Structures are given as structure tokens and as C-alpha cells.
Amino acid sequence: MQRILTGDLKKHIGKTVTVQGWLHKKRLLGGLTFINVRDRAGLVQVVVKDKTEVEKLRGLQIGTVLTITGRVKEEKRASGGVELHDPKLTVDVPVTDEPPIEIDKPLSHKSDNLDTLFDYRAIGLRNLQEAKIFKIRSELARYLREFLQKNEFVEINTPKLCSGAAEGGAEVFKLDYFGQEATLAQSPQLYKQMMVGVFERVFEIAPAFRAELSATTRHVSEVTMLDLEMGFIDGHEDVLDMVQDMVFDATKRAYDELSDELKSLNAPQLKLKPKFPRYSMHQIHELYSKETGNDTTKELDLIPDEEKWICEYAKDHDGCEAVFAIGLPKEKMKFYHMDNEDGTARSADLLFRGVEISTVPQREHRYEKLLAQMKAAGVDPDSQGFAAYVSAFKFGLPAHGGCGFGIDRFTEKIIGLANIKEAILFPRDINRLAP
Amino acid sequence: MQRILTGDLKKHIGKTVTVQGWLHKKRLLGGLTFINVRDRAGLVQVVVKDKTEVEKLRGLQIGTVLTITGRVKEEKRASGGVELHDPKLTVDVPVTDEPPIEIDKPLSHKSDNLDTLFDYRAIGLRNLQEAKIFKIRSELARYLREFLQKNEFVEINTPKLCSGAAEGGAEVFKLDYFGQEATLAQSPQLYKQMMVGVFERVFEIAPAFRAELSATTRHVSEVTMLDLEMGFIDGHEDVLDMVQDMVFDATKRAYDELSDELKSLNAPQLKLKPKFPRYSMHQIHELYSKETGNDTTKELDLIPDEEKWICEYAKDHDGCEAVFAIGLPKEKMKFYHMDNEDGTARSADLLFRGVEISTVPQREHRYEKLLAQMKAAGVDPDSQGFAAYVSAFKFGLPAHGGCGFGIDRFTEKIIGLANIKEAILFPRDINRLAP
Numbered sequence: 001m002q003r004i005l006t007g008d009l010k011k012h013i014g015k016t017v018t019v020q021g022w023l024h025k026k027r028l029l030g031g032l033t034f035i036n037v038r039d040r041a042g043l044v045q046v047v048v049k050d051k052t053e054v055e056k057l058r059g060l061q062i063g064t065v066l067t068i069t070g071r072v073k074e075e076k077r078a079s080g081g082v083e084l085h086d087p088k089l090t091v092d093v094p095v096t097d098e099p100p101i102e103i104d105k106p107l108s109h110k111s112d113n114l115d116t117l118f119d120y121r122a123i124g125l126r127n128l129q130e131a132k133i134f135k136i137r138s139e140l141a142r143y144l145r146e147f148l149q150k151n152e153f154v155e156i157n158t159p160k161l162c163s164g165a166a167e168g169g170a171e172v173f174k175l176d177y178f179g180q181e182a183t184l185a186q187s188p189q190l191y192k193q194m195m196v197g198v199f200e201r202v203f204e205i206a207p208a209f210r211a212e213l214s215a216t217t218r219h220v221s222e223v224t225m226l227d228l229e230m231g232f233i234d235g236h237e238d239v240l241d242m243v244q245d246m247v248f249d250a251t252k253r254a255y256d257e258l259s260d261e262l263k264s265l266n267a268p269q270l271k272l273k274p275k276f277p278r279y280s281m282h283q284i285h286e287l288y289s290k291e292t293g294n295d296t297t298k299e300l301d302l303i304p305d306e307e308k309w310i311c312e313y314a315k316d317h318d319g320c321e322a323v324f325a326i327g328l329p330k331e332k333m334k335f336y337h338m339d340n341e342d343g344t345a346r347s348a349d350l351l352f353r354g355v356e357i358s359t360v361p362q363r364e365h366r367y368e369k370l371l372a373q374m375k376a377a378g379v380d381p382d383s384q385g386f387a388a389y390v391s392a393f394k395f396g397l398p399a400h401g402g403c404g405f406g407i408d409r410f411t412e413k414i415i416g417l418a419n420i421k422e423a424i425l426f427p428r429d430i431n432r433l434a435p
Numbered sequence: 436m437q438r439i440l441t442g443d444l445k446k447h448i449g450k451t452v453t454v455q456g457w458l459h460k461k462r463l464l465g466g467l468t469f470i471n472v473r474d475r476a477g478l479v480q481v482v483v484k485d486k487t488e489v490e491k492l493r494g495l496q497i498g499t500v501l502t503i504t505g506r507v508k509e510e511k512r513a514s515g516g517v518e519l520h521d522p523k524l525t526v527d528v529p530v531t532d533e534p535p536i537e538i539d540k541p542l543s544h545k546s547d548n549l550d551t552l553f554d555y556r557a558i559g560l561r562n563l564q565e566a567k568i569f570k571i572r573s574e575l576a577r578y579l580r581e582f583l584q585k586n587e588f589v590e591i592n593t594p595k596l597c598s599g600a601a602e603g604g605a606e607v608f609k610l611d612y613f614g615q616e617a618t619l620a621q622s623p624q625l626y627k628q629m630m631v632g633v634f635e636r637v638f639e640i641a642p643a644f645r646a647e648l649s650a651t652t653r654h655v656s657e658v659t660m661l662d663l664e665m666g667f668i669d670g671h672e673d674v675l676d677m678v679q680d681m682v683f684d685a686t687k688r689a690y691d692e693l694s695d696e697l698k699s700l701n702a703p704q705l706k707l708k709p710k711f712p713r714y715s716m717h718q719i720h721e722l723y724s725k726e727t728g729n730d731t732t733k734e735l736d737l738i739p740d741e742e743k744w745i746c747e748y749a750k751d752h753d754g755c756e757a758v759f760a761i762g763l764p765k766e767k768m769k770f771y772h773m774d775n776e777d778g779t780a781r782s783a784d785l786l787f788r789g790v791e792i793s794t795v796p797q798r799e800h801r802y803e804k805l806l807a808q809m810k811a812a813g814v815d816p817d818s819q820g821f822a823a824y825v826s827a828f829k830f831g832l833p834a835h836g837g838c839g840f841g842i843d844r845f846t847e848k849i850i851g852l853a854n855i856k857e858a859i860l861f862p863r864d865i866n867r868l869a870p
Contacts, residue, residue, distance in 0.1 A: 121823065135589060156860060157642070197561060211613070385869065399527070
């Protein structure tokens with residue numbers, strides 16, 4: 001028996017073929033039984049007339065695994081343009097209970113309680129719309145990875161079990177590691193910088209862990225991060241250009257290659273230029289204050305409403321809904337960022353559709369300056385967690401920069417979801433550690 | 436200034452170009468100074484005659500970051516077939532201390548103490564041979580991923596913070612998760628099986644955590660695993676075929692596309708057939724006992740010497756150094772494996788160059804049977820960690836199987852390294868949590 005996927009049935013019109021999949025929907029209509037069968041390619045409608053065959057389906061519920069041999073008939077009104085007629089059914093795995101969550105409705109979660117959705121995630125993802133989110137996510141990661149490989153970035157795997165908190169801060173998970181304290185990596189920051197000294201250009205796509213105490217639509221305790229780092233830059237602009245080109249390439253490919261999927265999920269129309277506009281924080285404060293009458297010129301950082309506003313502004317004014325906010329305040333600076341010595345850090349936020357999707361700094365690569373910045377930040381360069389890191393600078397690191405880039409957040413924003421957790425298969429937050 | 440990579444200098448013979456890189460070696464010879472400069476593409480030799488330029492290098496050590504403008508001269512005896520002459524040097528980042536570990540020797544670690552190697556990992560990896568290990572590793576992961584994507588596997592990201600130990604067992608790291616106990620995922624086993632119900636075919640490449648109490652060349656507490664799972668299989672053979680084809684494809688590509696790198700690392704000659712031989716455990720015991728006089732026919736599992744022996748046997752006898760050992764003993768079975776009901780589990784070990792690189796079972800997909808096997812194994816199907824898992828079966832999972840496949844181990848065996856840790860950037864074991 002050769003299995004034919006539902007997506008390929010059109011090539012077999014008039015022939016008798018075998019499909020395998022899950023019972024996805026069952027309707028009785030005028031003495032006939034119509035079933036939808038789902039496989040990894042989509043759905044096909046099967047018209048069951050024969051009484052013996054109808055009888056096989058009695059009492060069986062959504063999720064039942066079926067093997068069906070039937071004749072492919074063209075049917076323009078049906079999903080995929082074909083139906084299966086005169087089927088012979090084999091019940092491979094019977095399901096006799098009703099599923100705890102509806103899976104044959106479009107995007108049921110929009111109205112449902114998210115907690116219910118996540119409680120029954122393993123079943124709810126069988127909804128075709130839900131599954132599409134993660135097919136898109138898988139493709140986005142592929143586009144990003146292919147862009148970086150084309151640009152000679154080496155993919156690395158850095159440890160998630162560490163001896164200290166790389167970025168300091170309280171939001172770190174701790175665990176017992178054979179009698180000593182270990183932390184879970186909040187990012188591969190230190191490791192990717194060290195690897196600039198080996199490969200010049202590196203990236204990693206991996207989980208990162210943050211003990212986020214907030215319960216919001218934006219906070220999760222485990223994220224999937226794309227981290228990249230590149231050396232021998234001429235200046236900060238080189239890093240901004242690389243991240244811009246990566247985001248442009250992946251977004252463009254998504255809207256070109258996944259347009260049907262994005263449309264069916266009601267993803268926003270795309271407005272993007274190959275060169276993202278760049279506004280300084282100062283400019284954004286000025287523009288926003290003038291436009292809204294809400295004076296933000298004394299604010300250190302962008303306020304959330306400004307992040308939204310500047311994206312809308314750039315969309316209208318520059319025809320591009322991705323925008324860099326440059327000249328971030330020195331106060332926001334981490335010890336490994338480069339200080340512009342003018343009250344700003346050599347860092348930029350990449351904003352897309354109203355939120356920051358990445359921070360893109362140049363790093364301080366001069367050994368003595370780095371040591372001074374670490375000490376000023378209360379980080380001990382001689383401690384076990386930092387000794388190797390500072391040695392990489394002592395023995396020569398070129399000018400470099402990079403970014404952390406959330407795959408979850410990017411997926412959320414590309415599709416236009418309301419909550420980052422909808423872009424994560426099994427989200428984790430302060431209230432959720434299962435399934 | 437346009438930077439030219441050392442690997443591209445051959446295209447610029449007779450021209451004056453600019454390269455950037457690290458001082459990798461410095462020699463004085465007959466009044467001339469020869470330096471090797473390293474960038475991400477390799478090395479170039481620079482001949483420094485001019486006294487002002489020679490003076491700039493005084494006191495500078497390996498690792499110094501340089502920008503060099505010079506004339507490209509063909510020189511067949513030099514690495515890359517060219518040299519740079521009449522250079523103008525700019526010292527971008529001076530290094531004045533000698534590095535703690537030699538980096539200009541081939542594969543220094545073979546004779547060095549591994550602990551020293553790992554203590555100075557950030558610097559030691561600048562050795563070109565060391566770096567090659569990880570370029571090969573990066574490519575191996577790309578080949579594996581591309582094979583799976585071509586075969587319609589969806590890449591997923593499953594949580595590493597879990598509420599229970601998926602596979603039971605003692606070797607699990609525990610941590611405090613906002614007041615409740617969490618475990619670090621030993622594998623994505625439960626999640627990938629649930630996702631068969633959504634995507635049919637899934638894979639993930641991600642860290643996995645094992646609190647290994649042993650300190651050997653094979654034990655590390657953090658590994659990078661490729662996990663795959665596929666549904667709607669006709670039988671166990673389908674899974675074996677897929678894993679076989681994946682390993683064949685990735686290995687073949689490595690030996691075709693990375694032959695120079697593999698040769699320079701003294702990787703073993705490859706002997707591989709597209710169809711890996713399959714021997715039952717029983718056959719292996721018989722063959723081994725007959726050949727060696729060491730009677731293993733009463734052994735439950737393969738003994739380590741048999742794993743080595745059968746790989747050698749298959750290499751000579753079948754012309755293939757990868758081999759499946761099928762019909763594993765039921766005693767080795769996990770609760771989610773399928774029982775053959777004849778004293779064996781429907782599982783196979785994939786052996787390559789003397790060691791197991793993957794276990795490839797069919798899973799028990801029948802709800803009632805699975806529940807019984809869980810209970811027999813002392814696993815509570817109703818506990819928080821397993822409720823969603825069993826629900827995926829209750830609501831219909833087709834016959835499926837998959838494997839876990841260590842990227843570290845595969846890299847080690849492809850190159851022919853002596854220790855799995857040499858294939859890991861920053862290895863973790865019972866004695867090592869840094870750098």
C-alpha cells in the first residue's frame with residue numbers, strides 16, 4: 001500500500017488511492033456521512049455511503065486514526081479541490097471519547113481562555129490554524145539560519161549550565177550541580193563573544209531561561225533565542241546592517257513563500273523596505289512629543305507608547321514598519337556594551353510592529369576599558385564565571401557586536417498574535433510548568 | 436577600505452589589498468620578520484622587511500589584532516599559495532602577554548592534558564585544528580537538518596523546564612521553579628511523541644541534561660541532541676530506514692564536502708553503504724562467541740567489546756561501518772517502547788565505529804497498552820508530568836517511532852576523536868562547570 005498525502009490527491013483524480021490520517025470532523029447529511037480526514041498536508045472530505053462503512057464509524061470520535069482507500073473525485077467546492085468516494089475504511093486507532101477542546105474550528109483560541117488552550121495543548125494544536133503557527137515558526141527559523149549560514153556565521157552550541165549569572169540580575173534560575181551552585185543561562189552572551197576570537201561570526205538558536213516574576217502577555221520563563229555575534233566590524237553600522245538584512249530576508253521570504261498560511265491566519269499586510277529607517281532616541285522623543293502633546297523629552301528610555309508610535313510613524317513616513325531606535329541612554333547599558341562617551345551607549349533597539357524585537361549593541365572589546373566597566377557594574381572579572389571571558393579580550397578580540405533575537409517574539413509579530421505564548425508550543429511562566 | 440579574507444587572496448595576485456586578523460605566529464629569519472595572520476578563512480604569511488613596520492610588532496604577542504595592507508605575491512610553498520609583501524601594519528588591539536596555551540601547533544591537545552585544554556578553551560580553540568572540529572560540527576548539524584526538512588519534518592522547540600522526569604531515573608537535575616520543583620529535560624521524548632499527533636514528523640536539535648555521576652570519556656552532563664519522531668509508519672523498518680538514510684546522507688556529505696578538513700584532522704577512511712546491515716542481538720552473540728571464543732550468548736545486552744567487534748565485522752563483511760543491532764532485550768525497554776511480546780523490544784541500536792550513536796525504537800501507540808506499561812514501570816499516568824502525554828494517545832496517535840541522536844557523539848565519531856568532550860565547545864561534567 002502506498003500512502004498518498006491529501007495535498008497530492010489532485011494528481012490522482014479518477015484513481016483509487018489510500019490515505020491515512022485522523023478523523024477531523026463528522027457530519028450526517030441526507031443519509032450520507034461526510035468525514036474530514038486530516039494528515040500533515042491538510043484535509044480531505046470523504047463521502048461515506050456504504051452502510052458497512054458507515055457502521056464502522058459508529059461511536060468513533062475526532063482523533064480516530066483511519067486508513068481509507070477510495071476513488072479521488074474532482075469537487076471544486078471541497079477543500080483541496082477533491083473528495084474521496086466509495087471509501088473502504090480501516091480503523092487503526094479508535095478514539096471513543098470526545099476531545100476536551102474543539103479542534104475543527106478556525107482559531108478557536110481567540111475567544112477561548114488561554115489557560116484552557118495551554119492545558120489541552122497536545123490536542124488543541126491539532127487545530128489546523130494552531131498548527132500553522134508552528135509550521136510558520138519552523139520556516140522562520142530556517143530562513144534566519146540560512147541567511148546566517150550564507151553570511152559565513154558558524155552555528156555553535158554553548159552550555160546552558162553555567163557557574164555564574166552572565167548578565168548579573170536577579171532573574172536567574174539556580175540549581176544544585178553535584179554540590180555546587182549552577183545557574184541556567186539567560187543568554188549565550190559571554191560564550192558568543194569569546195567565540196568571535198575563534199570564528200569571527202557565530203550564531204546559536206537555543207533556549208534561554210529567565211525567572212520572570214511578572215505574569216503578562218510578554219513574560220515567559222523559557223524562550224528560544226537566536227543569538228549572533230560578528231567581529232572585525234568597521235563600526236556599529238555594520239552590525240545594524242547585518243541584523244536589518246537578516247530580518248528583511250526572513251520576513252520577505254515568509255510573506256513570499258508562506259503567503260497562503262499567513263493570509264489564513266489574518267496576518268497583517270507587510271510594509272517593509274530593505275533599509276530600515278534609523279531614528280535617535282532624541283529624535284523620537286521630539287517627534288512624539290510634538291505629535292501627541294505628551295512631553296517625553298525628559299524620559300531616559302522610550303516609553304511603550306512611543307515604541308508603538310514610532311513604528312506607525314515609520315510605516316507611514318518611510319513605508320517601513322521596522323525601525324531602529326539608536327543612541328540608547330547610557331543608563332540602559334550593560335557592562336559589555338560600548339559607551340559612546342556622550343551619555344549614550346553604542347546600542348540600538350530594533351522595533352517591529354510596535355515592540356522591540358532585538359537590541360543590537362556594539363561591544364566594548366578593549367581589555368582595560370572592559371575591566372573598568374565590569375568593576376563599575378559590580379561584576380568581578382576574576383570570578384569563576386568571568387575568568388575565561390576576560391581572557392578572550394586580554395589575548396585579542398577585534399571590534400565586534402551582535403544581537404539577541406527572540407524566535408517566539410518574531411513569530412508572534414509576523415503572524416500578528418496577541419500574546420507571545422501563542423507562538424510557543426508549551427509556554428512556561430510563573431504560573432505554568434506543564435504540560 | 437575593503438577587507439579581503441585570506442582565503443580569497445589568490446584572486447588578487449599582484450594587487451595591493453587589506454587583510455585583517457590575528458597575529459598567529461612570528462618568526463625572525465635572516466633579518467626578516469615573518470608573521471602568520473589568521474582570519475576566519477585561514478592563514479596568510481606576511482613578510483615584513485621595512486624597519487618601521489618591524490618596529491610596530493616589537494613586544495606584541497600572538498592574538499594581537501592587525502590590519503595589514505600589502506601586495507599579494509604568488510608563493511607556492513606558502514599556505515594558500517600566496518604571501519603578503521611590503522606590508523603597512525596597523526595594530527588594532529595589542530596583546531602584550533603570552534597566551535596560556537600554544538595555538539600554532541597542529542592538534543596540541545592530543546598530547547596535552549585535556550583539563551588544561553578546557554581551562555583555556557576560549558584561547559585554545561584559536562588553534563586552526565581545534566576550530567575545524569567545530570566547523571565540521573556546524574556543517575554536520577546543517578546536513579542533518581536539511582535532510583529532515585527535505586523529508587517534511589517540522590522543527591519544534593520543546594520546553595527544557597519540566598514538571599517531572601520524563602524518563603524516570605535518578606540522573607535528573609532539579610531546581611526551584613517559583614516555589615515548586617522543576618526538572619531539566621533529559622530529552623524531548625514526551626513532547627515529540629505528542630507532536631506526532633499534530634505534525635506527524637517532527638525533530639528538534641537542543642540541549643539535554645543528565646546528572647551523570649561518572650567521570651569518563653563518554654559522560655557529560657549537557658549534550659546536544661537531535662531528536663526525531665515520525666508517525667504513520669508501516670512498521671519498525673520505516674524508522675530504521677529513515678535514520679539510516681539520514682546518517683548516510685550527512686556522513687556522505689561530510690566526506691564529500693569537508694574532505695580537506697577531515698583529512699587534516701586524520702579522520703578515519705569511510706566505509707559506508709546506503710543500506711546498513713542489520714543483525715539481531717542473538718546473531719551478534721553467536722558470531723562474536725564463535726569468532727572470539729568468549730561466550731556471550733547468555734548476555735542480555737551487547738557487551739562493549741561486541742559493539743566494537745560487530746562494527747569491524749560489518750566493515751569487513753558488508754563493507755559498511757554502520758550497523759543496526761535489532762531485537763534488543765525486553766529488559767532494556769523503556770515504558771514507551773513497543774514490546775515484541777517475544778522477549779525483545781521493537782528497538783534497535785545504531786552502532787558506528789564501535790559505539791552506539793542512537794537507539795531507534797518503535798513506540799507503543801495503543802492507549803491501553805501504554806497505560807499498562809507505564810504502571811508496570813512505576814510511572815503514574817495521572818501525574819502532572821504525564822497527563823498531557825497520555826491524553827495524546829487517548830485522542831489518537833498513529834503507529835510511530837523515532838530516535839535520539841547525539842550531535843556531540845556523531846561529531847566525535849566522524850572525526851575520530853578520542854573523547855566526546857573534544858567535540859563540545861565548553862564541556863560539562865561532574866568536575867567541570869566552567870568556563
